[in-house]
Amino acid sequence: MSTNDVRELIVTGGGPAGYTAALYAARANLRPLVIEGVQWGGQLMITSDVENYPGYPEGVLGPVMMQEFRTQAERFGAEFLTDDVTRVDFSERPFRVYVGGEEHRAWTVIVATGANARQLGLETEIALQGRGVSYCAVCDAAFFRDKTVVIVGGGDSAMEEATFLAKFATRVIVVHRREELRASPIMIERAQQNGKIGWALNSVVERVLGEAVGHVTGVVLRDVHTNETRELEANGLFVAVGHDPNTKLFLDWLDHDTGGYLVTMPGSTRTNIEGVFAAGDVQDHVYRQAVTAAGSGCMAALDAERFLAAEHHREQSLAATKH
Ligand code: NAP
Secondary structure, eight states: OEEEEEEEEEEEOOSHHHHHHHHHHHHTTOOOEEEOOTTTTGGGGGOOEEOSSTTOTTOEEHHHHHHHHHHHHHHTTOEEEOSOOOEEEOSSSSEEEEETTEEEEEEEEEEOOOEEEOOOOOHHHHHTBTTTEESOHHHHGGGGTTSEEEEEOOSHHHHHHHHHHTTTOSEEEEEOSSSSOOSOHHHHHHHHTOTTEEEETTEEEEEEEOTTTTSOOEEEEEETTTOOEEEEEOSEEEEOOOEEESOGGGTTTSOBOTTSOBOOOTTSOBOSSTTEEEOGGGGOSSOOOHHHHHHHHHHHHHHHHHHHHHHHHHHHHHHHHHO
């Protein structure tokens, strides 16, 4: 099915970048269609208190903030499709964006599909997903009240989630594959000062235990220096080892780095295809903050608007010289 209407702009992705792009584009009368994904809102939907977004001195819940972003874009005329993009065709303009068999066309596209949590890649981890293995402490911490949990990772996410989990669990063990933690000093300090949090450094999870009973009962840890293994009893395993960009659908069309992050031209959100822009975590593996994603969403909308205006101007000049 094809919609006859060719839009000025389609935004793919409904996180801080996508909604901010939609807000700016809607206010510029571009009538954007936001194909926001079934799980709209992005990673902030699995975050609790956001304390570092300017304008919220008391902090705000991630899902609440995303709802507000969305409402603000909607107020100015952005339209939403709560579904996943399944294929794109950027071979010619108008560009084509597919949701199953449904085709949407637009003169410009902003890719803002964000990133997803990385897995450890263990068979036992996959087998016990949702049965004690989780990638979202905020979503699942409450299930582990008065229990013991293991969290893997040494970055800010792991520190933040360990601290959050400690509000529920009696014991939280942070497992990290090196001696040094990657997280920022303030996050490390907060976790280290929490009496419920213990540490298993220079260690990796080799196996998740509990398949026979259908839920996590512990993990097998391996010391990376001695290769010695030991069992640790636990009711849950939280994985906080970073993210991968949601760029699979775009890799055939758009320049990307080895990690799959889209490459944009310095100082802009332009990709290698004129009229296609990228914003937020799909093109940022360095900052990855809500505020930077929102900022680049704004940039993408301005870039798209200026691109369309320049094109319109060119067409008008051409028409004028013909007369
Ligand atoms: P990250 O900084 O990339 O850290 C990932 C951690 O997981 C690293 O310690 C890494 O170990 C470990 N790791 C990766 N793959 C692993 C594997 N297969 N097995 C075991 N360990 C593995 O990711 P993040 O913590 O999600 O943070 C991402 C970005 O968001 C960062 O820029 C961070 O500052 C930011 N962030 C900020 C806040 C905040 O300020 N409130 C909260 C969360 C995140 P190595 O260190 O050995 O590589």
